[in-house]
Amino acid sequence: MINHNALASAFSGFQKGQPFRHCIVDEFVTEELARQLESEFLPFESPKWFVYKNKIEDKKALNDWNVFPSATYKYFQYLNSTEFVSLLSKLADTKLFSDQGLHGGGWHIHGTGGNLNPHLDYSLHPKLGLQRKLNIILYISSDLKAEHGGHLGLWEQDPATNRPGKLVHEIEPKFRRAVIFDTTQNSWHGMSRKLTQPEGIYRKSLAIYFLCEPPQDIDPRGRALYAPREEQKGDAGIEELIKARSGVASSEKVYRT
Secondary structure (H helix, E strand, O other), X not given: OEOHHHHHHHHHHHHHOOOOOEEEEOOOEOHHHHHHHHHHOOOOOOOOOEEEEOOOEEEEEEOOOOOOOHHHXXXXXXXXXXXXXXXXXXXXXXXXXXXXXXXXXXXXXXXXXXXXXXXXXOOEOOOOOOEEEEEEEEEOOOOOOHHHOOOEEEEEEEOOOOEEEEEEEEEOOOOOOEEEEEOOOOOEEEXXXXXXXXXXXXXXXXXXXXXXXXXXXXXXXOOOEEOOOHHHOOOXXXXXXXXXXXXXXXXXXXXXX
């Protein structure tokens, strides 16, 4: 199912990743499994998706195990297994814990014009009290081309503003490519290139997060913290949206605006 050799090889550069620890694992899963995972996604217009549609994010997601078909269910089951979590803990040199609830994870899909502003993921799991530590994203859109955009951007932290500074790295969402990164290092990430793919082609990915014991000085942030894009800077409406989106109590009111 998982290409363990490719995973181990990619992790040799994980600690030196810039602007924060990360690695890229091409051919993370077999061709056969990738095709199965891709085909199992619900239609984009299915009412079962959870919809995020506002000026800082435009995507759909679903983390309901009861909806996942067989291949998707088995994929997430394996990544939550003791065997895989132990392997990942060894590679990352950190004691990790799985999140079988897939909080924030599961299926993610973007249509034409889809967007994800630079952001920091939630810090403290709202139910387990553990810190989100590692993120694994697997891209499985066989028809998505480089010219369609949707690249994952990694930004450095601007110490003067505590917001994203320079865009340091862009990662094309290639079929069967996984990106693994440490979410605890002011890890600003998002979509660096607008999606311009033809209708009927979607940016599909599967995401899962791994947790660790929280440090004493952890930021208790329970929701993602977004930042404005260059053309949105100084927009009071965007700043209000970002503030509301980052609050546990207020976020539900602005997922769709």
